[in-house]
Amino acid sequence: MSVVALEPYSFPAKDVRENFPAPLLYIGWEDHLLFCAPFCLPLPPDMPFGAIAAAVLPGIYGYHPDFAKIDWSTVQWFKSGQPWSPDPARSLAENGLKHKDAIRFRAPGLTGIKGSFS
Template identity: 85%
Template structure:
């Protein structure tokens, strides 16, 4: 929805990188309706991408019964809606991720509690 201003106004953006402890990364889990939107996480740019599956995502999505069943070798990743293959050994920054980027992952064969998304 567009907005029409009645008169000019200027203000500094509040969501710039400098206003956060680390760059924000939005991460969403496809086909899992328990999570309505990606989560926003402040993650240092030098965080290895592989640490997401091992150290970060269990604290976010680990209580979902499908999480323990994820085969991380088969996960499909998306960046800005496009298929994407990150290198788990490289940092978030070296994988081309910056402040407020959005990534999503799909777990083939897992489609929500009791297949609720299928």
């Protein structure tokens, strides 16, 4: 839905990087309807990308019954909707992630609780 401003609509943006403790990163899990939207997390740009799967995602997705079944070596990553191959040893910044980027992952063979997404 578009918005038509009747008066000048000029003000500083509130969601700029400087207003958060770390750059925001949106992370979503494809094919899992238990989560209606990606999570938005402040993550330090020098954090290794591999720490997302090891230290971040268990805290937000770990209670899903499929999470323990993920084979991280086969996970498909997407950045802004496009296939993407991040280097787990490099930092978030070195992988090209910046404030308010969106990434998603798909775990082949896992399509929701008891295959509910398929």
